[in-house]
Amino acid sequence: AQSVSQHNHHVILSEAASLELGCNYSYGGTVNLFWYVQYPGQHLQLLLKYFSGDPLVKGIKGFEAEFIKSKFSFNLRKPSVQWSDTAEYFCAVTRPAHSGAGSYQLTFGKGTKLSVIP
Amino acid sequence: DVKVTQSSRYLVKRTGEKVFLECVQDMDHENMFWYRQDPGLGLRLIYFSYDVKMKEKGDIPEGYSVSREKKERFSLILESASTNQTSMYLCASRSRVNQPQHFGDGTRLSIL
Incomplete structure (x- = not known):
């Protein structure tokens, strides 16, 4: 079955540590890739997206992600985390709708909770 | 800024009730979505x-229906609520x- 896998359920880091959250997807063909973040009590927000071009994309708040097509991966990175990065992070991938009507659905991974210790 | 508004942050209903969750977006977006x-x-x-x-049905449409009579509004309907539908419901829109x-802020629905 087509799916999006996030390798870590919960990651705990100290401030200033480097972060890498894994995301792998199983779709063939063209995909669009996203990372969303959900801070405690807030709505989901877009961190960054990849559609085409440079496979290293930069997002908000110092986050970046690298698309490696051969590995079906889109890992999220940040060189130095802060306490305010404590949140849940979701990787998402578009895939064609069943109807072929051209409306691409997002499939989400199960999320990774990041806790940053001051 | 895009605003997606869900009518309730918290909702408590009883088993068997018909439940309506409302979502409104203010950016004239074509596409709207309901997730749990x-x-x-x-x-x-x-x-x-x-x-x-x-x-269009998504991955888990059983027990739910939807209505989109106007572009800005997308309603999720639980025809006969059951306890396994207790969840956080998120609405989203896309141009x-x-x-x-x-995404909206979500509605935390509890079915008792």
Whole structure:
């Protein structure tokens, strides 16, 4: 079955540590890739997206992600985390709708909770 | 800024009730979506709509229906609520294919 896998359920880091959250997807063909973040009590927000071009994309708040097509991966990175990065992070991938009507659905991974210790 | 507004942050209903969750977006977006979010399961798509009066089943449509009579409003209906529908429900909208989705704050629904 087509799916999006996030390798870590919960990651705990100290401030200033480097972060890498894994995301792998199983779709063939063209995909669009996203990372969303959900801070405690807030709505989901877009961190960054990849559609085409440079496979290293930069997002908000110092986050970046690298698309490696051969590995079906889109890992999220940040060189130095802060306490305010404590949140849940979701990787998402578009895939064609069943109807072929051209409306691409997002499939989400199960999320990774990041806790940053001051 | 895109604003996606869900009518309630918290809702408590009883088993067997018909439940309506409302979502309104203010950016004239074509596409709208309903998800449920459960711990350890991420977000799962219930239904989506790519235009007025159009709807498509997502991954878990059983027990739900939707209505999109106007472009800005997308309603999720639980025909006969059951306890396994206790969850956080998220609405999202998108201007068109290949654009990011914008999410509402969510409705935490408890079915007793």
